[in-house]
Amino acid sequence: MEPSRTGKAEDGKSNVRAVERALDILLCFTTESDLPMTEIAERVGLHKSTVHRMLATLEDKGFLERDRSSERYRLGMRIWELSAHRSRSGDPAVICLPEMERLRDTLGETVSLYVRDGSERIRIQAVQSNQAIRRVAPVGVRLPLYVGASSKVLIAFAEPGLAAQMMASEALPQGFDPQSFREQLEEIRRLGYATSMEEREPGAAALSAPVFDRSGRLAAALSVSGPAARFTPSIIREQSALVVQSATRMGAMLPG
Template identity: 35%
Template sequence: MKNNKNQEHLLSSVKNALRILRSFSLEEPEKKVTDLAASLGLGKSTVSRLLATLASEGFVAKDPETQKYRLGLTILHLNTIVTSNLEINRESLPILQRLVNEIGETAHIAVMDGLDVVYLNRVECKHPVQILSHVGRRNPVHCTSSGKVILAHQEENLIEQVIEKGLEKYTVKTITDPDDFRDILKTVKEQGYAISIEELREGVASVAAPIRDYTGKVVYAISVIGPIHRMNPHNTTIINKVKNAAKEISERLGYWKN
């Protein structure tokens, strides 16, 4: 019985340590013990103990002046290992670079994780704008072109899960009506690409196309994102370049359409 309690305590500690690591973001790269304790619903002593353990292994680092913690170099090392071994990153990089050179806007590779879209790879253009799409960034599926183009090719139950979660309104152009959203996904699937115009952030537009793995399943998306005063997402040249890039990456991943 004692061993079971010790094991449960250990698993709980591991889970809380991971929660601490995941709480850091670009918006909040540094946090105090009190901030973490409040946001995670944990005691300050528990958070302090877990942070000390994480710091001893290099997962977090403490600023002696501000007393705030930030992610450590061990995280960067692990991230390098993960990204360098992702086949999609290796195969997509030269195509992303070419797309940026041809269109002049930033290009990304994204994947669905849970009910969000996460950016795995990114090549910036020469004149980037401040957009919410850095590598590792999680964005809502329903108001991003990458999210919509991946979701459009998934099972109905997953689409309904996204709708049931709630189509949160980010701008006046965010699609929040479930029926409208379902219709848009049908159109996206038929035409083979998705666009987003100021649905997540005002002044920003994007075009995305689906990337298939060797089984033919849509797993990733490639997109170009830029300010609406520079990029017209309805431009057929841009749309075709994005679709062709998606097709080329799909073939590199082993997908061949009969």
């Protein structure tokens, strides 16, 4: 007897759901380098026994590795093998790195590159300051779009409608002022750069400029950040032209 069409559809949905769960587990490692099984289960909202089976499969295929002494999981070599074969020909994180290093050497502060992904921004490249007291910017971190210099750049120079969509989100924190934010966006478009002083993190300041590719499309946000005690508003204003110029040079290297 042939299986019913309903049975085939249910099997297909089950297979897709299994793939989604496996990917959800792997995505847990976008913010952490290693995690115990219990925390992974909490993050993906699945029973421990289900997560245990999926972790065993991912480990068997090489996508995860398990530290048997601590029973914590981390990304396996298969992930890095896949990454090595990813095309880098138009990758801003690779193309812009030399200019980011030059800017870091000129200004002495940490330089980062961000792109927007939905309602978040992702740091895709970073060059750390060489100073003893500095902002440490790990690559791959996701941050909200409603706060920070780079976030404001990614909204101010994005396609029309993104700002309104973002400000209608239920994820905005209590006390968020849409009118003040709109005024900031207008000022950023006029100046060509954005600043933030201890908006997202106490004691930190940042300056950000848009990176447009050769077709004029917003490709990324270039950011320079440092301790607020050293990276003061007056210094930020003095250095804004250098950051804008670096962002322009980066854009000229990116394909349209």
